[in-house]
Amino acid sequence: MTQAWHDYFGMLGAASATLLGLLFVSVSINAETILGSAHKHSMHLAEQAFHNYIATVVLSLVVFYPGISNASLGLTILSLSGLYSVRLLIRFYKAMRAPRAADSRIDAVRRYGATLGGFVALAVGGAQMMRDNQLEPIIAMGGLVLIVSATAISWQLLVRVAQTRYGAGKPES
Numbered sequence: 001m002t003q004a005w006h007d008y009f010g011m012l013g014a015a016s017a018t019l020l021g022l023l024f025v026s027v028s029i030n031a032e033t034i035l036g037s038a039h040k041h042s043m044h045l046a047e048q049a050f051h052n053y054i055a056t057v058v059l060s061l062v063v064f065y066p067g068i069s070n071a072s073l074g075l076t077i078l079s080l081s082g083l084y085s086v087r088l089l090i091r092f093y094k095a096m097r098a099p100r101a102a103d104s105r106i107d108a109v110r111r112y113g114a115t116l117g118g119f120v121a122l123a124v125g126g127a128q129m130m131r132d133n134q135l136e137p138i139i140a141m142g143g144l145v146l147i148v149s150a151t152a153i154s155w156q157l158l159v160r161v162a163q164t165r166y167g168a169g170k171p172e173s
Contacts, residue, residue, distance in 0.1 A: 005063075005135055011061025012143050020053035029086035030161045039164065044095065045157040052115055052150030055084050059122070059143050062097060063135075068161055074129030077139060081122035088115055130164070 002093050027046050038067045040078065062068075062076050092112040121142030128136045 002030065002135075005024075008140055009063045009143070010041035010059045012140075012147065013057055013064075014027070015058065016053045016147050019154070020050065022056065023049055023053065026066040026154075026158065028150060030165075033164050034157070035160050040098075042157060042164070044091075045153055045160065045167075048091070048115065049150045049153040049157060051084070051087070052118070052153065055080070055119075056143050056147045056150070059139075059146075061141075070076060070133045070135065071130050073135075074126045074131075074133075075125050076126070078123050078126030078130065081119045081126060085116065085123070088119065092116075094140070111149075111156075114149040114152070118142045118149060118150065121145060128173045 016143060023046065033039060034046050058079065062073065062080070064071070068076070092108070095108050096114070119142065121138050125136040125139035125142060129139065
């Protein structure tokens with residue numbers, strides 16, 4: 001792996017781990033508002049952000065695994081993105097079937113679609129990496145999409161908590 005990729009995935013993993021820690025703090029401080037039975041939507045936002053951050057941390061750790069061949073790394077990334085995508089599609093299906101009180105279907109499609117786009121990029125990059133035996137830039141883009149998506153979801157969660165706690169205005173799209 002070149003030094004530039006090493007630095008990129010190191011930064012991606014460090015940023016994801018830091019933001020994951022901040023998400024833990026936020027959920028801990030606002031546990032009743034986020035995890036209460038009346039706030040299922042907030043809990044689902046926190047859960048999705050958590051899984052996106054974890055996926056980027058795992059991606060970074062896998063890339064740094066000592067002595068892993070490029071073909072094995074590609075297979076691992078392809079497999080992980082497949083597993084995360086199955087979980088995401090199940091969650092998306094459940095979200096689409098649930099009554100829409102706090103979130104529009106378009107918002108849910110946007111939120112889940114961005115995450116799915118990140119996992120698709122990782123899957124494509126993993127498959128190309130198995131074939132070409134070299135690190136593919138699309139893997140870096142997939143990780144970037146996941147961390148940006150997780151951060152946007154975390155922001156939605158923060159706004160939702162503020163609205164619940166302080167009675168702020170109607171949620172914006």
